Amino acid sequence: MLLERLYEAAVPRLADKRVQEVRIGNQLVGVLLDSGELGAAYALPGERRIVEPVFPDPAPFIGMPAADLAARLLEPDLVSRALGLAVCNAVAQSDPSRCLEDPDVATTVPVRPTDTVGLIGLIHSMHRRLAGWAAHLIVFDRSLEGEPGIRPVEQQPELLPLCDVVFVTGSAVTNGTLEAVLPWCTKAREVVVIGPSTPLYPEVFADTGVTVIAGATWLPQHHARALEGIAAGLGFHDMADLSRRWALRVR
Incomplete structure (x- = not known):
């Protein structure tokens, strides 16, 4: 499955990295690693049964091995998957x-x-x-x-x-x-x-x-602003100036 392939591709890049900060908003979730890399993903508010974030307290994730949080990509809960995807996105590398x-x-x-x-x-x-x-x-x-x-x-x-x-x-x-x-x-x-x-x-x-x-990837100089925006419930379109867009050919 695609999610398993993504997790397997990301794990080597996550070795020895830990979660430094987590933000869970009404639109996006964001994860900052202790390596200084930031990733985000939409938490699919239109598909969640509960409008408010499922994990309002990010404290349990702080200090967690990044690969362990990435493994939540394989869970059925949509916010858990979004957190896992955000971790994978944090270490994405554009060829x-x-x-x-x-x-x-x-x-x-x-x-x-x-x-x-x-x-x-x-x-x-x-x-x-x-x-x-x-x-x-x-x-x-x-x-x-x-x-x-x-x-x-x-x-x-x-x-x-x-x-x-x-x-x-x-x-x-x-x-x-x-x-x-x-x-x-x-x-x-x-x-x-x-x-x-x-x-x-x-x-x-x-x-x-x-x-x-x-x-898209987040520009390092704007990580703090991006995390604040995510926590405030902003969507990506509200913070597009804090990121860089990429388009990659698969084959």
Whole structure:
């Protein structure tokens, strides 16, 4: 499974590192390691049964071996998985040979005016750019089902094979749905996993059908501000200036 592959890829990078700080907000979770590396991930507030953070007290995690917190990636609870993903994201390494020149995948992954595009997880910025360009835009979002323009997930096996390009939010890694949808992207020339939760580990996505991964890392000089923002309940879009975006070619 993808989560197991991610954990196995991250563990060697986490050797001898410990958790220094943890922040759990209504949008994001953030983990700072004693090596000075910071990672974050969306805690999927739209899918949680409890609106407030499940772990309001981060104290139990302070001083924990980083690999032990990363292992929570394999637990069923969504906030636990987000914490594990944040640890893995903290030690992600961007291979220069795989980096696209422009990290904005909306421009570096070409969408043609004749394309049918699938968007799994409503990313508003992507939706605005694609809606007026692609011939057809099909949007799925489990937390927004029933709202105008959102297709039910039950239609994915029928509609995803029609898509020429598919963009999937990185949160699909956290909730375990990415692996379920990839076999239906049979026509897609590009399958892009996008968003700040996206783990920048190209090797993890090898042979999955994913062609590009687009995520972000936090700039060291802004770590304190990022942690404060996460604790205050800000989303990534509120703190985009504190990070650097990356887009990596998987193959």
